[in-house]
Amino acid sequence: MKPTRLFFLDAVRAFAILMMLQGHFIDSLLNPIYRDTSNTVYNVWAYFRGITAPTFFTITGLVFVFLLLKAKEKGTERERIKKGINRGLLLIILGYALRFSFISLMYGQVNMNFLQVDVLQCIGLSLIILIILFKISLKNEWILATLFLIIGFSIFVSEPLYRTLKIENAPILFANYISLQNGSIFTIIPWFGYVSFGGFIAVLFSKFGHKNNYKPLKIIGFLVIGILLIFYSSTALKLLDRIFNLPLFTRSANYNYLFSRLGNVLVIFGLFYTFETFLKQAIITKIGQKTLSIYVIHFMIIYGSFTGLSLKHFLYKSLNPTQAILGAIVFIVVVCFISFYYVKTNTYIYNKIRRFYNKLKTK
Numbered sequence: 001m002k003p004t005r006l007f008f009l010d011a012v013r014a015f016a017i018l019m020m021l022q023g024h025f026i027d028s029l030l031n032p033i034y035r036d037t038s039n040t041v042y043n044v045w046a047y048f049r050g051i052t053a054p055t056f057f058t059i060t061g062l063v064f065v066f067l068l069l070k071a072k073e074k075g076t077e078r079e080r081i082k083k084g085i086n087r088g089l090l091l092i093i094l095g096y097a098l099r100f101s102f103i104s105l106m107y108g109q110v111n112m113n114f115l116q117v118d119v120l121q122c123i124g125l126s127l128i129i130l131i132i133l134f135k136i137s138l139k140n141e142w143i144l145a146t147l148f149l150i151i152g153f154s155i156f157v158s159e160p161l162y163r164t165l166k167i168e169n170a171p172i173l174f175a176n177y178i179s180l181q182n183g184s185i186f187t188i189i190p191w192f193g194y195v196s197f198g199g200f201i202a203v204l205f206s207k208f209g210h211k212n213n214y215k216p217l218k219i220i221g222f223l224v225i226g227i228l229l230i231f232y233s234s235t236a237l238k239l240l241d242r243i244f245n246l247p248l249f250t251r252s253a254n255y256n257y258l259f260s261r262l263g264n265v266l267v268i269f270g271l272f273y274t275f276e277t278f279l280k281q282a283i284i285t286k287i288g289q290k291t292l293s294i295y296v297i298h299f300m301i302i303y304g305s306f307t308g309l310s311l312k313h314f315l316y317k318s319l320n321p322t323q324a325i326l327g328a329i330v331f332i333v334v335v336c337f338i339s340f341y342y343v344k345t346n347t348y349i350y351n352k353i354r355r356f357y358n359k360l361k362t363k
Contacts, residue, residue, distance in 0.1 A: 006066065006205065008276040009059055010288030012268060016055040017291045021298055021335060022328040023049040028302055028312045030324045053119070054261040055268060056291075057191050060123050061148075061198025062205075064130055069206040072139060081134070084127050091124030098296065098305040117176045117184040120295070125177065125188055126195045133199075145203040152196035156258040157237070159190050160251040190258055197262060201269075215273075222270030229263025286340075293339045301335065 026045070036042050064084065071080035099114040133151075137144035167175040176184045208214050237253035240246070252258075272279065279285050287294070296305075304310030311331075319327060 006063070007280045007285060008269070008272045009063060010285040011272045011276070011279040012055060013059055013288035013291050014284040014286075015268070015272070015288075016052050016059070017287060017294050018332060019048060019052045020056075021294070021332045023052060024298065024302055025311075025328045025331045026324045029315045029317060029319045029327065030321070031317055031319060034321050034324075050257075051261055051264040051268070053186070053191070054194050055265050056119070057123070057126070057194035058198040058201075058262070058265045060126060061130065061195035061200075062202045063198075064127055065134075065144075065148075065199040065202035066205055068130070068134060069141065069202065077134075077139070081131050084131050088124040088127035088131075091120045091127070094296070095120030095124065098299050098303075101308070102306060112172070113183060115172055115176055116182060117186060119186050121177070122186040122188060122191050126192050129188075129192060130195065130199060141203050141206065145200050148196040148200035148203070152193045152200065155190050155193035155196070156262075157248060157252045159258055160248065160255065162189055163255075193258060194262065194265070219270050219274050222266045222273060226263040226266030226268075226270060229259050229266065231263075233259035233263065287336060290339045294335055297338050298331075298335050301331070 027049070034042070037046075068077060068080050068084070071077045095118050096114055098120070099116060099118065101114065133147050134144060137147055162178070165179045166181045167179045172182055176182050177188050180187060204218075208218075234253040234256045237249045237256065237259075241249035241253075299305050300307065300310075302311050304313055
């Protein structure tokens, strides 16, 4: 029987969400005078903070496509597709709502910065694109896997072409999904590249995940390919330039953070997959099942969504390293406690938003 849940991914998501919590806390509140790039501790912190988003987006593609393929086997893909579209739209709406300033609205002003695209909008749109690709592939898993590889590789390699892209004539609502010019944090390119590679891994797990004898090979595959991407992807890109005479490969290699970060993600997958047996019932797995509620709660506390009151408002870049580290630990505990005590799972948040959304449709 094929597995219905990849438990190690819950643990990876927990790792990523905890890294995000401490990363946002320290980045927002640490005094700039302590941001010393010659300090090893600071550099290690910055490096691990940099792999949080790639991990989230890769898992998004992996989990969603894996569940979609499982639904296809059961003949329930229509329900899964409908659920995915609704969830994608809800994430997009929630992403805008978290940045909307209701305080400014009370004074008759609308702060248009809420149109900046952040992680929730990008993930929401990614879910919808995954569904479109699933349809385009005619539900053939190998065609779907090929599409994922082509799209992921193309997005990563072409990064120099859109790195400083500016779109002058398009509506800001749409331009913000492609360009960083208006302050967007996460645009669909390059981040959908990670989602695509996650979808490719999902196809492999769907095909071979039920075969326990393959687990050591999958772990070795994660670790070996991950290490190769970290240390040798730039060399490989330059080699492709010499073979095909395409300078774009070298331009990509000279600022190669996308492939190397993907390598980091694969290594993390391999390590957590190795110890999956010990993580199935651990609290870290439960945290991984509450990522949306944790994200919303932390956003409200640090950035003041809905209320205008926030840690960033009172303590912005004022803490020393000791205060920042201890504060981050307390912050993580408080956010997780609220999530555990008031919010049972991510489903709680989705159901609340869906109920509000359905009320709007009936009016």
